[in-house]
Amino acid sequence: MAKSVTLPIEQGQIRNTLNALLKDLLAKGVVQAVLAPIAHPAGNNVVPTLATDPRYLEQADVFAPVLPVISARILQAMTRLAPVSQKTAVVMRPCEMRALIELVKLKQAQLDNLVLIGIDCPGVYSLEDYQQFAAESTSDELVRAAWQGNDDPKLRPGCRICQYPVPLTADVIVGMIGVDLSQGILLQATSPSGEQVLEGLGLSLESDSEMSKQREAAVEKLLADIKEKRKAFFEQTKAEVGGVDNLAAIFAPCIRCYNCRTVCPVCYCRECFFDSPTFELEADKYLRLAEKRGAVRMPTDTLLFHLTRMTHMGASCVGCGACEEACPSNIPLLKLFQLIGDSVQRLFDYTPGRSLEDELPAAAYREDELQWIGEK
Secondary structure (H helix, E strand, O other): OOOEEOOOOOOOHHHHHHHHHHHHHHHHHOOOOEEEEEOOOOOEEEEEEEOOOOHHHHHEEOOOOOOOHHHHHHHHHOOOOOOOOOOEEEEEOOOHHHHHHHHOOOOOOOOEEEEEEOOOOOOEHHHHHHHHHHHOOOOOHHHHOOOOOOOOOOOHHHOOOOOOOOOOOOOEEEEEOOOOOOOEEEEOOOOHHHHHHHHHHOOOEOOOOOOOOOHHHHHHHHHHHHHHHHHHHHHHHHHHHHHHHHHHHHHHOOOOHHHHHHOOOOOOOOOOOOOOOOHHHHHHHHHHHHHOOOOOOOOOHHHHHHHHHHHHHHHHHOOOOHHHHHOOOOOOOOHHHHHHHHHHHHHHOOOOOOOOOOOOHHOOOOOOOOOOOOOO
């Protein structure tokens, strides 16, 4: 079992306790930079911010239930050409971390000198709902309620059926599930780098702590409950989208704005096929196509766009729900991508973002795979 330490919660304030920890990372020279969610001065949003001055981390809010930008995309932009040269701590939700691991395997990001700090995630709201939440509640209240079994229907649909609300590949885990918060927060070091970070803060680690065992048991129960929720979710989704007509109707409102592609953390192509000259047609070609069919829906190829995206990145979909959140036409993209992604991932026995050692299905060839296809 990973080494761990119980961090006492200062004056009952979870946020302040974690912020003090993040500030110490810089103040004590354990790392040279911290990328973490920091509250906007307006108070209506929380955005990933790269801080080198500890004072900025006083406004960090790692459990704020909003995810306007997937941090994996930030790290892709930072490290695609070259890794960071100074040790940088990155605070991420599990879906963000899994997306980052997929990007690394796709050679779109690099982990050198990064220390990944993962949180047990209680879920997030849409930006609109978060603004109301922020006016009425605090992230501390959300965390305490979430781990008491409360299921908030306002959370993003993807969060309510999230298969992995716990970090899979973190160096340090901020453990909250099954943890007695009257005793403190559980910090687990799951790698040598994680141990160095916690020891650099002057924390004494122990193996097989009672709190670690409690969290492990609680996580196992939570994942079993989520498995049942996902099963019901997929059955309902299949009934809603079954058949070509239903699928076409769902995508009918699409205006091909490409918002879903832009925010998706694993839609990584530097040049998209749908931005290529293939889709740049002269007016006469549209007219000939209309004459052939009688009419042409404009913009064209909206269904092709979504089916291509599903085919392209279904195996790596981490279910973050950013695509659905960004859609101006309110298309239930999370439902569709989770349904397809789950099927593809089970077919290849692949969990996106679980490990750097897991080969991408599209990049690995095995003679004995998919032999059942075509069998009678």
